[in-house]
Amino acid sequence: MMQMSQLALIAILLYLAIAAILWQQWIRPSKKALSPILLAAPALLLHSGLIGWQVFAVGGVLDFSLPNVASLVLLLVAAILTLAHQSLKSLLLLPPVYLLCAVVITPAMTDSGHYFTNFVGMTGLAIHVSLAVLSYCCMFIAALMAVQVWLIDHRLKHHGPLSGLPPLMVVNRQLSLLLRIGFLLLTASIAIGWYFLEGFFGHGQGHKAILTIIAWLIYAFVLWVDWRVGMSAKRMAIFSIVSASVLTLAYFGSRFIKEVLLSS
Incomplete structure (x- = not known):
């Protein structure tokens, strides 16, 4: 079974590659341009798996450390901009967002600090x-x-x-x-x-x-x-x-x- 640091490294490399490809497509538009959704899907899925591993590791208690929260936020932002890139006209924004995703995933390669929050019976806090x-x-x-x-x-x-x-x-x-x-x-x-x-x-x-x-x-x-x-x-x-x-x-x-x- 692969270590979390190895999965994080793969996700980082994928994000960097996707950012480079999309930036090239934006500079030199082509009718055969690859879909951002297809390009980003593997990285976003891998990123989601890392979030599940890091944040939702313990039932009812979530690790809301600063790197984990930043990673969760950038994952949601990247997913929204990727899926809605045509309606939001966000193709130009995708490369820098993917680069930010690569940055926030980096702490997953090390044993960073934890900030556990108990949401059991705390519906108001969860909302x-x-x-x-x-x-x-x-x-x-x-x-x-x-x-x-x-x-x-x-x-x-x-x-x-x-x-x-x-x-x-x-x-x-x-x-x-x-x-x-x-x-x-x-x-x-x-x-x-x-x-x-x-x-x-x-x-x-x-x-x-x-x-x-x-x-x-x-x-x-x-x-x-x-x-x-x-x-x-x-x-x-x-x-x-x-x-x-x-x-x-x-x-x-x-x-x-x-x-x-x-x-x-």
């Missing part, structure tokens, strides 16, 4: 965490779409080449839709966390809740302005990236310091 992960995935994808919006807008203003890039209005509509979906998920996550979790604003969690609410307020402002008077594609992209950065700091900031910097 809160699930919604938080889904909302973050949605906002992460929105931030990636925002980078694409900025790139298209920049090339339009400077008369740069647009070959291989989707129309700006299409991507901007998709960005707005992703922000609305992510905002609803984030709102539900905050509400359920506040209702079910006694230590939502305490026990070392206060800064996370405050940063999450700050990110929520930024998203609310963006969506309200866009609904009332409309917001330019560039400005929406900037706000999306800023709010996603705040949300990342809320979810991973303190744990990165504790689990990575202080433990090294």
